[in-house]
Amino acid sequence: MKKRLFYQLGLMSVALSLVLAGCGGNNAPASTNEATDAPSESANAGTSAGGEIKVGILHSQSGTMAISEVSVIDAEMMAIEEINAAGGVLGKKIVPVLEDGASDWPTFAEKARKLISEDKVATVFGGWTSASRKAMKPVFEELNGLLWYPVQYEGLEASPNIFYTGATTNQQIVPSVTWLLENRGKKFYLLGSDYVFPRTANLIIKEQLKAEGGELVGEEYTPLGHTDYSTIISKIKEADPDVVYNTLNGDSNVAFFKQLKDAGITAQDLTTLSVSVAEEEIRGIGVDVLEGHLAAWNYYQTTETPTNKTFVENYKKKYGDDRVTADPIEAGYTAVYLWAAAVEKAGSTDVAKVKEAAKELEWEAPEGKVKIDGETQHLYKTVRIGEVQADGQFKELWNSGEAVKPDPYLKGYEWAASIQPTE
């Protein structure tokens, strides 16, 4: 009898200590906060304190997306270091707080909440997949935080609490389709991974093809991580398209392009244009199978601007000669600088003031001059179509000449009326 009592009591005490540990875990960071706050004499209103401004960095450091997102973290950390070396923001040092989104969307939401309400960061740089952004969006809107999202995406969104430094559809997909129709042919075959971005992108492309005289000869989706493309390649052969518009993501690209080459189809026989294959992916897929294929982005490592030369040099110096820069890396780097510039202009890290100051803000980014569109909080960006070269870099075939105004809802396109959300 007595032993069972011990047993049960023991369990109770474990339960209690767990609850207490939960509380303890809460107190610990709070007290470190006070410790850092204490030496500061003039604590600024809101999120900044003393000689430091905390910012959150929330990308996947584990799970399937880590391979892509870690490079963006590197770029953001580099930007923070550079700004700190040049005297910081408002005379204060930027201190990054890193959290792992773990390629899991609810985790992104949880960590975003933690960064805003526990760490009281001034802003967060984070996200890669649309799903992670969609998961964080309600958190930032509820707690009035500020998120800088660095990846091209499917558009149809403009949250007042998010700045989008990657391209929306009218800065990547729509102009590239127009270019293909003019230069490579009318018959399109759409191939994508089965998730939100490819499906939404293809929805847009199909409308555009109808309006601009293109022809859809096939549309296929494969699950993420799919690696057998033999059936699809035979279907492509049968359909005989002029262009394969590729929105595959991740490993599937390796399989698709290898098997395409094995089937004897080269870039001379068939044009493919990818929107998720950048310099980093070329390293992974192998340049031998990708040579001659096309991609649409706003930035390449080879983009010739004065800022880009030093950006690439510094990035390689810091992280190794074998590393490459790519569009999302550049967009993450740009995000940090734009935020810092907006804070300087606002004289505060207060979200509303920073947003106000960020309107129409310009910066000489590695991709060229960018400007924040005050209405949508997206960037004006230059569209670039590139061709993979033997050295794993892109050669720019075409660019839009000037930075294109972001139009996430495609309001400027008559044919897109059916895609827009119903009011």
Place this chain on the structure above:
Amino acid sequence: MQLKKMTPRRLWILAGYAAAAAALFSAPMFVSDFRLNLLAKFLAFAIVALGLDLIWGYTGILSLGHGIFFGLGAYAMAMYLKLEAGGGKLPDFMGWSGLKELPLFWQPFGSFGFAAAAGIALPAILALVLGYFTFRNRIRGVYFTILTQALVIITTTLLIGQQAFTGGTNGVTGYSEVLGFPLGSPDTKRALYWITVAALIVIFLFCRFIVGSRFGKVLRAIRDGENRVRFIGYNPAIYQMVIFAISAGIAGMAGMLFVLHVGIISPSMLGIVPSIEMVLWVAIGGRGTLVGAALGAILMNWAKSEFSTAYPEGWTLFMGLLFVIVVVFMPKGVAGLIGQINFRKKRREPNHEGVRNPAV
């Protein structure tokens, strides 16, 4: 646990439970809003673990597909919240997936009552159907477990593929209120937390009741010797189906609470990995002890959250280490640890809650 044994020992145990309940109920006074939100999520997971323990720890059925039941409940609640947030408008993801009007099966989810009922009933019915085809045909052990995994793959593929109806990989997110209360306000959050604590206690008592009942004895008998039970004249399949359905219903309920706290449900939350993780919570906490299962869920998720904050780059290693330590040094889980310490003393005490015959 009979009434006549109302000894000081039993009073102590009751006092312990009361203290744990009091600590949980009063947590909002000591803990920040963020931590409370986390704790609420952990408690929702603890509810799943209780349900899993009923079938694994007490009946010997290993389900690696509880993510589906959890997810069904979560999606049912998410559909209600999404419609509530839209205020009569089409959910955003349907718009950009090309749908023009609300699909028929979404329509009843506009009602909270329907969604809440469906969140428990749908998983239970699915479990009943699956159980009918498997247990009746005496499919058990590894074969049953593999079937549950297959069901996970089918469900997640379906959810991802039907983007227009389910939100695809993004899942369903972007809610504003529940029954008119804004989800963002601290008051609502606190109320939801208390509801979760109450739900955990009710489910815990319910599970204890089942385990202590005659029904529960048959379950343990099935775990320890299914054929013997059959020879005695029971039909194990009925018992397995019922307990599997109950367990699924409990998981569905936890899923609904999860969505209310976390504000998003996506197919990744009901995939293979989360489904296995749920079983791990029970294993780590102590299979075959209800307190252990609940504690395991809370402990593992708390550790996950703390490790990932402290070591964003290498936290997965620490989690792995924790698993190894528990498996090597505490084969019966955290709850079993205390039993192990007292092992010599309690040699003669029949370990009536312990697991004697692992099912798989």
